Amino acid sequence: MKKILCTITVILFCGINLQADEKNMWSYSIGQFDINDTVDSFELRAEYLYSYNIFQNNYELKPFLGVMRNGDDGTYLYSGLRRDTKISKKWYFTPSFAAGYYDRGDSKDLGYNLQFRSQIEFSYELGLSRIGFNLNHISNASMGDTNPGTESATISLIRSF
Numbered sequence: 679m680k681k682i683l684c685t686i687t688v689i690l691f692c693g694i695n696l697q698a699d700e701k702n703m704w705s706y707s708i709g710q711f712d713i714n715d716t717v718d719s720f721e722l723r724a725e726y727l728y729s730y731n732i733f734q735n736n737y738e739l740k741p742f743l744g745v746m747r748n749g750d751d752g753t754y755l756y757s758g759l760r761r762d763t764k765i766s767k768k769w770y771f772t773p774s775f776a777a778g779y780y781d782r783g784d785s786k787d788l789g790y791n792l793q794f795r796s797q798i799e800f801s802y803e804l805g806l807s808r809i810g811f812n813l814n815h816i817s818n819a820s821m822g823d824t825n826p827g828t829e830s831a832t833i834s835l836i837r838s839f
Contacts, residue, residue: 700729709832711748751783790822
C-alpha cells in the first residue's frame with residue numbers, strides 16, 4: 679500500500695502540465711473527527727489542490743494530496759480527485775473522492791488500513807482565498823473484517839499561491 683501511495687505521489691508531482699489561468703491551492707482544515715460516535719476528537723487536515731484538469735475534458739476533475747491527523751493520533755494519508763463547481767458569483771460546491779492509508783494510533787479502529795473518503799464542501803470566495811465547510815465519510819468499503827466507518831465535519835481555509 680505504501681508503494682502505491684509513493685508511486686501516485688511521484689506521478690502527480692513529476693507529471694504536471696499546469697494550466698496558466700489557474701493556480702494550485704492549499705487547504706487547511708480543523709474540525710471534529712467521528713461526529714456520529716461518542717468519541718470526541720479534533721481533526722486537522724492539510725491538502726495540496728492541483729489546478730489542472732487531469733483528463734483535459736469537460737469532467738474538470740482535479741487531483742489532490744492530503745494528510746489528516748486527529749486528536750487520538752490517527753493519521754490518514756490520501757490522494758484523490760475533486761471537482762470545483764461554481765454555483766454563484768462567490769460560492770463553490772466541491773465533491774471529492776480519495777483513497778489512502780489509515781494508521782489508527784489510539785483512535786477509532788476502522789477495520790483496515792486502506793480507506794476511502796467521500797466528501798462534499800461548500801466554500802465562499804474571499805479574494806485569493808476561500809472559506810469552506812466540509813462533511814466527509816471514511817470507510818474501507820467492506821474490504822476488512824469490519825467496516826465501522828467514520829464521519830468528520832470541518833471548516834477549511836483554501837488559499838491559492
